[in-house]
Amino acid sequence: MMFKAMIKKEFLLVLRDKHALLALFVMPAIFILIMSVAMRDQFTNDSMEFSLYIKDADKSAMSANIVANIEADEKFRLVQNREEAKFIVKIPRRYEKKQKSKIQIDIRDSIKGDEIEAFKAMLLEHLLSARLHSMAKSIEDKSPKASRSLASLEISTDDMYRVRYNSSITIPNSTQQSVPAWIVFGMFFVIIPMSTIYVNERKQNTLARLNSMNVSIFAMGVSKSIPYLFINQIQVLIMLGVGMYLVPLFDTPALEINGSLLALGSISVALSIAAIGISSLIAVSAKSSEQATTIGGILNILLGAIGGVMVPKFIMPPAMQTLTQVSPMSWGLDGFLDIFLKSADLSMILNNVLMLIAFGVLSLIISMIILQIRINRGI
Amino acid sequence: MIKITNLSKSYGDTKALDSLSLEIREGSVFGLLGVNGAGKTTLLSILNGLVTQDSGTIDFFGLDMRESKEKVKTLSSIIPQHLAFYENLSVKENLDFFADVQNATQEHYDKAIEVNSLESLLKQKASTLSGGQKRRLNIAIGLLNNPKVIYFDEPTVGIDPKSRNEILDSIKAYKDFGITVVYTSHYMNEIEKICDEVAIISHGKLIEQNSLENLISNRDSEKITLEVIYSDNLKELDMTFINDTIIEIKESELSVTLERLKEAKVSLKSINYGSTDLEKHFLEITGANDV
Numbered sequence: 001m002m003f004k005a006m007i008k009k010e011f012l013l014v015l016r017d018k019h020a021l022l023a024l025f026v027m028p029a030i031f032i033l034i035m036s037v038a039m040r041d042q043f044t045n046d047s048m049e050f051s052l053y054i055k056d057a058d059k060s061a062m063s064a065n066i067v068a069n070i071e072a073d074e075k076f077r078l079v080q081n082r083e084e085a086k087f088i089v090k091i092p093r094r095y096e097k098k099q100k101s102k103i104q105i106d107i108r109d110s111i112k113g114d115e116i117e118a119f120k121a122m123l124l125e126h127l128l129s130a131r132l133h134s135m136a137k138s139i140e141d142k143s144p145k146a147s148r149s150l151a152s153l154e155i156s157t158d159d160m161y162r163v164r165y166n167s168s169i170t171i172p173n174s175t176q177q178s179v180p181a182w183i184v185f186g187m188f189f190v191i192i193p194m195s196t197i198y199v200n201e202r203k204q205n206t207l208a209r210l211n212s213m214n215v216s217i218f219a220m221g222v223s224k225s226i227p228y229l230f231i232n233q234i235q236v237l238i239m240l241g242v243g244m245y246l247v248p249l250f251d252t253p254a255l256e257i258n259g260s261l262l263a264l265g266s267i268s269v270a271l272s273i274a275a276i277g278i279s280s281l282i283a284v285s286a287k288s289s290e291q292a293t294t295i296g297g298i299l300n301i302l303l304g305a306i307g308g309v310m311v312p313k314f315i316m317p318p319a320m321q322t323l324t325q326v327s328p329m330s331w332g333l334d335g336f337l338d339i340f341l342k343s344a345d346l347s348m349i350l351n352n353v354l355m356l357i358a359f360g361v362l363s364l365i366i367s368m369i370i371l372q373i374r375i376n377r378g379i
Numbered sequence: 380m381i382k383i384t385n386l387s388k389s390y391g392d393t394k395a396l397d398s399l400s401l402e403i404r405e406g407s408v409f410g411l412l413g414v415n416g417a418g419k420t421t422l423l424s425i426l427n428g429l430v431t432q433d434s435g436t437i438d439f440f441g442l443d444m445r446e447s448k449e450k451v452k453t454l455s456s457i458i459p460q461h462l463a464f465y466e467n468l469s470v471k472e473n474l475d476f477f478a479d480v481q482n483a484t485q486e487h488y489d490k491a492i493e494v495n496s497l498e499s500l501l502k503q504k505a506s507t508l509s510g511g512q513k514r515r516l517n518i519a520i521g522l523l524n525n526p527k528v529i530y531f532d533e534p535t536v537g538i539d540p541k542s543r544n545e546i547l548d549s550i551k552a553y554k555d556f557g558i559t560v561v562y563t564s565h566y567m568n569e570i571e572k573i574c575d576e577v578a579i580i581s582h583g584k585l586i587e588q589n590s591l592e593n594l595i596s597n598r599d600s601e602k603i604t605l606e607v608i609y610s611d612n613l614k615e616l617d618m619t620f621i622n623d624t625i626i627e628i629k630e631s632e633l634s635v636t637l638e639r640l641k642e643a644k645v646s647l648k649s650i651n652y653g654s655t656d657l658e659k660h661f662l663e664i665t666g667a668n669d670v
Contacts, residue, residue: 013465200466213452214449215480
């Protein structure tokens, strides 16, 4: 009865705190949407847009072949106005005749180096292919069999290499990075309602009153944690929904969950326990709700920055990647990424789950001790 | 009966209670007087099980407070000076919550609402209540567990006279329910109005414990104090001055004194018919100038 009443009260208070609800649900959803769309092109070459204008001065069969192949390739967008193009490709006169003549590529200043390299690699496929077809045609009469063999060759870098990523560094797309990153960040924002309610209860003597009614500090701590555990899980579901259904509406890859749902639930609950633990610790230690939200906000941002929320871990230098391990946000984020990218099951992320639970429970125990001391001292 | 014997409590080097002993009679309305820092709140916190004493014993209706703290908590209730409820919940939600926490019966729930006239306010959000209504809700919460003893820690601070009187009347009613009331206040007239017995504590020690009747009858109850507006003419009057503007006279001297003040062109501000007796006694025995 008492426990039920405590949980109900906590839910009522949280649901009436409009600012907290904004911070818990709207903020991370907006972050996911913005960051997934904004970072879309930064995470993968697949989604790079290679708009190009071709100036064909050769007007040969080979140059026509090149233009036709590029036009048919979905990775390129051939434009008719050079102002719209990122790349201007000039095929010189006598290109077909003179094997040593070079294609000229003019590039806009704002294009990054890795995008240029990707463009050159993909263009090379078509140049080589056209050259092979030209060679095949030139020997067609003398050696028709060899000519056919040459003509049938398909040049594709995808067929030439087998790419294997290091198992610890798997590069996500923008949605796979943004959704777990902002889920983790948003979950830790329970500090706002928790601290506001805690500080108000302490200031208004309701905690002391409850203590005088034989409500133990343990019961207070646990009953306060349960609603936030639910709220965190609702956050996770909403954010996953944003990644799966809303983000694709903005021409950005949808989130795909490949790993086990048990693992997803476990990491989500464990992360919530960690977030509640540290939030409780700050809430009971702070003198005012303003102090708690300020400290909590700063701590969240720092843990997020260190933990790979703000800047993806895989683009950090090795020393920074090691440093991420001090942040519980990183433990949670790694767990989510393993599930999304490596189809992880519970056994693969068990270490992260246990570390998060241990961190959360320890923080909760310390916060309960501090709260008991403060109530005893009447502060 | 609550029997407190040699109760001591220190916070660091500060002695909040220093071998305090007193007895609170069952069914009485017991006034606890003392200046700020005298140890009243510490005493209430110990009596209510929120703080543990360093030494001394409390016999709570036959129960040893140290051994039976949990049980004692269910038999008592504290009405804190600060409003201890949830501003963002309605009156009913607050009452429901605190009732559920204490497993209160429907009968006691209804009684708490009735005694504190909260029927029409149940749906109202607590933050929108007036000062007096908030005080009544604060008190109603303390009644939900049908306590044997209620501790009131200055429950009328910062409210209007009408609400104060309503609260004082309701406290007197608790006596009819057989509840023992321990009441602390800075307002002597409140203590005089509702208490049967008074204990005066200073620096954590009991200075005096007596019935209100005895305390007041020990004083010159026929005396009246007159407050006047300061004038140089006052110096020429042969009267008993408590300070520059307060004159003490016997009731029988009132008409003569008023005539003399009129002649001396001294304006009268107020006449106080003995209501400061307890205050005066308190100031005398504690040596305090401010309560």
